Amino acid sequence: MSLNLVADQSRVAAPVGSRSRVLGNLARALVSNRKALTGLAVLVIFALVALLAPVIAPYPPQADLFGQILPPSAQHLLGTTGNGQDIFSQLLWGTRQSLVIAILAGAAATVISVIVGVTAAYLGGIPDHVLNLFTDVFLVIPTLPLMIVIAAYARSGGVFVIILVIVITGWSYGARQLRSQALSLRKREFLEAARVRGERNVYIILAEILPNMTSLIVANFLGAAVYAVLAAAGLQFLGLGDPNDLSWGTMLFWAENNGALLAGSPWWAIAPGLCIALLGGAFALVNYAFDEIGNPALRPVRRRRQ
Amino acid sequence: MTYLIRRLEFFAITLWAALTMNFIIPRVMPGSPAEAMLVRFHGRASPQTIRTIEIALGFHTDESLLQQYGEYLWNMAHLNLGTSLTFFPSSVGKAIMVGLPWTVGLVGLSTVIAFVLGTLVGMLSAWRRGGILDGALPTVFIMVSAFPYFWIALVAILIFSFTLNWFPLGFGYDLHQHIELSWDFIGNAIWHGFLPALTIVITSIGGWILTMRNTMITTLAEDYVKMARAKGLSPVRIMFMYAGRNAILPNLTGFAMSLGFVISGAILVEIVFNYPGLGYMLLQAVNNEDFALMQGLFLLITVAVLVAVLLADFLTALLDPRTRAAD
Numbered sequence: 001m002s003l004n005l006v007a008d009q010s011r012v013a014a015p016v017g018s019r020s021r022v023l024g025n026l027a028r029a030l031v032s033n034r035k036a037l038t039g040l041a042v043l044v045i046f047a048l049v050a051l052l053a054p055v056i057a058p059y060p061p062q063a064d065l066f067g068q069i070l071p072p073s074a075q076h077l078l079g080t081t082g083n084g085q086d087i088f089s090q091l092l093w094g095t096r097q098s099l100v101i102a103i104l105a106g107a108a109a110t111v112i113s114v115i116v117g118v119t120a121a122y123l124g125g126i127p128d129h130v131l132n133l134f135t136d137v138f139l140v141i142p143t144l145p146l147m148i149v150i151a152a153y154a155r156s157g158g159v160f161v162i163i164l165v166i167v168i169t170g171w172s173y174g175a176r177q178l179r180s181q182a183l184s185l186r187k188r189e190f191l192e193a194a195r196v197r198g199e200r201n202v203y204i205i206l207a208e209i210l211p212n213m214t215s216l217i218v219a220n221f222l223g224a225a226v227y228a229v230l231a232a233a234g235l236q237f238l239g240l241g242d243p244n245d246l247s248w249g250t251m252l253f254w255a256e257n258n259g260a261l262l263a264g265s266p267w268w269a270i271a272p273g274l275c276i277a278l279l280g281g282a283f284a285l286v287n288y289a290f291d292e293i294g295n296p297a298l299r300p301v302r303r304r305r306q
Numbered sequence: 307m308t309y310l311i312r313r314l315e316f317f318a319i320t321l322w323a324a325l326t327m328n329f330i331i332p333r334v335m336p337g338s339p340a341e342a343m344l345v346r347f348h349g350r351a352s353p354q355t356i357r358t359i360e361i362a363l364g365f366h367t368d369e370s371l372l373q374q375y376g377e378y379l380w381n382m383a384h385l386n387l388g389t390s391l392t393f394f395p396s397s398v399g400k401a402i403m404v405g406l407p408w409t410v411g412l413v414g415l416s417t418v419i420a421f422v423l424g425t426l427v428g429m430l431s432a433w434r435r436g437g438i439l440d441g442a443l444p445t446v447f448i449m450v451s452a453f454p455y456f457w458i459a460l461v462a463i464l465i466f467s468f469t470l471n472w473f474p475l476g477f478g479y480d481l482h483q484h485i486e487l488s489w490d491f492i493g494n495a496i497w498h499g500f501l502p503a504l505t506i507v508i509t510s511i512g513g514w515i516l517t518m519r520n521t522m523i524t525t526l527a528e529d530y531v532k533m534a535r536a537k538g539l540s541p542v543r544i545m546f547m548y549a550g551r552n553a554i555l556p557n558l559t560g561f562a563m564s565l566g567f568v569i570s571g572a573i574l575v576e577i578v579f580n581y582p583g584l585g586y587m588l589l590q591a592v593n594n595e596d597f598a599l600m601q602g603l604f605l606l607i608t609v610a611v612l613v614a615v616l617l618a619d620f621l622t623a624l625l626d627p628r629t630r631a632a633d
Contacts, residue, residue: 035448133319136316136320137319140320140566140611140612141323142608142611143567144571144574145573145608148573148604149600149601152597153332233457234454234570238589238592240592252460256460256578261460261463269464270460273456276453276454277449277457280454281452284452285445285449288516
């Protein structure tokens with residue numbers, strides 16, 4: 001999470017005319033960055049797998065049709081679980097929930113970050129002080145124990161509770177970053193001009209400030225998505241999700257509870273973890289590429305041969 | 307001074323917020339699981355113990371919320387966290403004290419190692435822009451920092467304990483050993499703690515490296531670094547005393563912020579390794595629906611992080627004259 005510390009001063013973009021041009025520039029910069037391209041490619045693959053799971057998966061994921069703990073073979077690419085389910089099919093289907101949680105929780109956390117951070121910076125004074133304090137408090141309180149306590153009380157709430165818990169614990173980091181960028185925008189001439197024109201606050205925030213913060217907002221969404229992937233996996237691994245759900249975290253929960261490593265079915269535990277790592281890593285790569293785009297000093301240098 | 311006073315103020319406010327959250331959560335959540343726990347308690351504990359738990363978990367409808375809140379804060383001030391169901395009849399406080407040294411040792415040591423190593427590597431990788439270190443490391447560590455802690459732990463067990471047999475499969479020490487301060491026992495504890503510590507270092511070091519590298523790149527472009535070069539100072543001296551010294555500040559403040567993340571990750575690592583610390587205890591509390599212990603652990607972990615943040619703030623004030631002069 002600390003990877004973005006440096007970037008927030010550097011991402012102050014020049015005022016821009018239209019939203020489409022901002023996004024266009026951003027898209028072009030992303031495609032020409034190797035880290036971003038790798039990350040995006042992985043994300044696209046996962047999205048396709050999630051969409052096509054019913055078509056690609058060789059077996060129904062929850063059906064216990066086969067022998068228990070079968071080793072990987074041509075019929076079962078990754079072997080079977082302790083209940084005789086096909087691990088590969090479960091993995092493909094599990095992509096759906098993990099991706100949905102990452103996107104929904106990431107987006108919701110980002111929306112709260114934007115609302116709190118930008119409002120604080122724009123209003124200034126006492127509201128800023130209060131909101132900032134609120135953000136800092138949430139930033140410092142360790143997230144996992146808090147998530148565990150909330151999820152334990154809300155037992156059997158399933159995906160919705162998990163998303164809620166992630167949003168509650170995950171918005172503060174982005175709020176602080178967005179606030180500091182909005183603060184640096186606040187004194188710019190084009191905002192003064194809008195104020196002199198007599199525009200309403202809502203208009204200034206929505207039409208003048210936010211478009212200039214697009215890249216940081218997108219970066220925040222990516223960071224929040226990484227957090228959501230990892231947090232959801234952790235909670236489900238601890239058994240705080242719905243044990244009947246099809247997700248990578250739940251697969252890990254069952255693998256751990258059945259002693260998959262000792263029982264001779266290591267893929268049961270390794271494959272879902274690898275997918276979580278890949279999905280989180282893909283979001284993180286694109287996010288870091290954003291850092292490089294915003295701050296050219298960080299870009300990789302190629303040394304000339306001497 | 308104003309800086310330190312403001313930080314102390316923040317400490318107090320956050321502590322209060324955590325205490326209040328702990329008070330509110332059981333009351334706004336559908337309380338049936340907590341009620342179930344209380345039912346299991348009846349007949350086992352003295353009326354007084356039950357009363358403490360009832361207050362902590364939010365049952366006493368004959369009292370106003372404000373009264374309950376007052377009583378709750380009073381209990382907390384006297385470190386009266388109630389009785390644990392898992393470790394019955396010992397109190398939550400006593401149960402926590404058993405696990406605390408294990409977690410402090412594991413998390414403390416691995417965080418310091420990750421911080422020192424990560425800062426050094428980050429410094430070197432910025433110093434030699436375009437070198438092997440600089441080219442490969444950022445990408446590798448962005449990826450690794452997105453790995454789930456507990457999964458790395460699982461893989462470590464699979465490779466080093468299960469396949470290679472180099473390390474034990476888990477727990478903090480051999481069960482036939484007595485907990486004592488002997489070289490024998492300490493050696494055994496280190497042997498058991500090595501893999502959990504390694505897992506935490508691997509997953510947390512990336513953040514240090516990247517932050518240090520990125521700040522160092524900015525610092526190296528400063529005029530005083532150019533000046534130092536022009537004066538003909540030795541590169542090592544410039545790296546450590548001019549650039550590194552100034553670039554380390556964000557890493558120090560990051561230290562405070564990341565501690566919460568590291569502790570969160572360590573909880574999962576402890577669970578995978580069955581390591582006898584607070585994280586493992588937290589899982590037991592969840593599985594046994596021992597809400598008193600769960601909330602006690604949440605509070606203690608939060609307070610520990612807050613104290614660490616405060617210490618990091620003091621350290622920043624000591625190292626950065628600007629914070630002292632500010633306002």
